[in-house]
Amino acid sequence: MRRRTFLLGAVATAGGVMIGYRSWSGSFERAARSQVEGPGEHLLAGWIKIGADDIVTVQVPHIDMGQGVHTALAMMAAEELDADWSKVRTERAPGEKTFANRFLARGWIMQNRAVPAFADGITDMVFTEAARFIDLQITGGSTAVRFTGRAGMRIVGAAARGMLVEAAARRWNVPGVRLAARDGVVTDPATGRSARFGELAEEAAQLSVPANPRLKEPREWRIVGTSPTRFDIPAKTDGSFAYGIDLALPGMVHAAIRVAPVHGERLLRVDTGPAEAMTGVERVLPLDHGVAVVAKSWWQANEAMLALEPEFSTEGQMVLSQADLEQRQDQALGSEGSSAHAQGDADAALETASAERIVEAVYRVPYLHHAAMEPINATAQFADGVLTLWAGEQDALGAKALLVELSGLGADNVIVRGLPAGGSFGRRIAPSADYLRRLVPIALAMSPRPVKLILSREEEFTHGAYRPALATRVRAALGENGLPTAWSQRFLAAPTRNEAFVLPYAIENQSLRSIDFATHVHTGTWRAVAHTQHAFWTESFVDELAHAADRDPFVYRRDMLPEGSRQRRVLETAAERASWGTPLPAGTGRGIALHECYGTWVAEVIEASLGEDGGPRVHRVVAAVDCGGLVHPDTALQQVEGGIIMGLSAALREKITLEDGRIVQTNFHDYDVFKLEDTPKIEVHFLESDAPWGGLGEPALPPVAPALANALFAATGRRIRRLPIADALAETA
């Protein structure tokens, strides 16, 4: 680790010291001052505030979307601080560049390698994709605990502890090394004297920040690795937890919108009269791509919207139907694309292999919708030259950048206030946040009143940021022992970062080529992003190879993994816990899949069969997970359970389809997601390793589809090469 990137610095202010990162000192100073609320409160090390009342407030640069991030990050800071857990609180850090999540940026850009010198100046890089991540307070990519926590929170906590201990040492005029800190109290074992953190905070703030605070060894942890009640849970059981949709501001009006059903098309004309005549309606606003109704209440706005009959253009290059989509995919698969990975000479190996040693297949995945339970909403106000946004955006700074662009205002005149989101799964990330593009002109028109925009569930379903519908063609040659000697794959890819195609197996000759593919349909990042399709493709095809070689699919995989590796241990654990190889009732099959995602290895074994109605039934899911270490084991378990359930739901039934270029699905009645009755038995086994900590919100999802498809193959002999599985089975029935 290069110390320079973590350099802690101090700036003198009236009555104390603010601590931050020296390379940001100018703007840090301003933002830090505005964050220190009272004379008894001191901001230590950027993200920790300690009050005279002993309350330790940890500022978390991520929104709450349900992954328990606030609690986990506070635990990591409190651990190093030796805080009294009952006095720890969290607060969402403001969406200001100063609080940009540098640790996160590091992880994203460099995949755990050191930040290169060019990335040290955070402002002059706005033109590269990497720079977008530098300016990021993103809650996604399973980043929170990995980067913010591991790199940031712990160092900040340790630094603050060092300062409190040093303050006590000076007060008592003893060497700091002989003092101990525990549960928010510094004690001197030699004299029995003690002082609470709150009593020491002011003196600590006079000290300089330790440049190189010592971090605890895992065996010294007392908070990390336990499962205290998450901060957010009580309020989520009595209706008092406030999401973006619950925000109430004085003078606020409410907006509903209808946007061209074919993405990208424009509003041609609309007769605003019928809506204007309705009770509560304040304004009907034609927009570039749609129309907005602003009313005293959202229900009135939406009712009035339903009275309108806007006409939209139909000029673009739209994909009309599913058949059309597949044709375009096939066409694209015929092009060369660019090399994503190459080793050996896969094409030569395939050319010389005899035809009966070659296996080939085409796989497809559909568009998927996030369908978070809180409908998309955001509130904005333009008053006194300042545009303020209140929203559950995963990337507060990205949202801010988008608002600057849309409003033409300077960055100093745009404020983003993060609010908790009722799920997001990758949906609420600028630039996928097209709803912000609609909201800004409405807020400008309604100035100075705040406007809350809620997308009706129908509008939200038809204007999502879908997981792209993509396809792949893959060929492999099997050697004498049945293991593949060559793997040649072309896959369609959306223009997002993709590291998901990497094969976990030792295969000598590989050629993986990526072909850009886009349609008029708006796509974005869906939980685990490109991993969702690549895990399905890779792990289904490996299964096909195992069967072509007449080998057991578990043993076949294991034999291609390095002995003693994390991936092999994970695969073996899942197989063992699922009693791989033992008999199952007739008609039931087991499938296995392995995948790495954001530093975490997951293997899953699924048991499934076909029910009497011919539909698939999932009986049991066994998962083995190696994410390095665990901060809050219960939250970790919950994330894995949730990922598996979303994965099952998507694999079995979910699809967004097109008709005349429009999205067909409009609500939960025709986008069938998992319910309680669908949920099978799920068993999760965590394996600890000394690997860098990986993510947890996403990695359990990608192996689900292939493990399930492989299980159904084992049960029925029918190979599933397209999702959702229910459709694939209906087609081949």
Next chain:
Amino acid sequence: MASMTLRVNGEAIDVELDPAKPLLWVLREELGLTGTKYGCGVAACGACTIHLDGRAVRSCILPADAAEGAEITTIEAVSGGAAGVAGQLAQQAWIEMQVPQCGYCQSGMIMAVAALLGENPNPSDDEIDAAVTNICRCGTYPRIRKAVHAVARHMETAS
């Protein structure tokens, strides 16, 4: 516009509104009871579940005038009164078992579960499946099932 009296969480409230306005939006927009959530608007998700005379009802398709005269209970008051035992125990079990993730569906879940347990203090898994058809996109279902059984055990020992 019509004036009517609604009985909400034990209180009689006079309101002046469009009688077709769904109860969900009356609660959220007129009465400030935002614990009841909008999820789909078409009775497909359960986020808006409330109690109408103790029964679980999806308020997004219930016109306000259809709720006149009935006792309306929302998540904010589910633990209150004699009928609140199941609601209160459910809330406790939800905290103990750390059920919520994002939490957005959980008001509706707790309302559905409290109504079920009010009628049937020891439901089987099939009965739980049949009564709790709410959607949780975060996938908290395994914990919801466990929590319902835990409440049922509590209710048994309490009675």
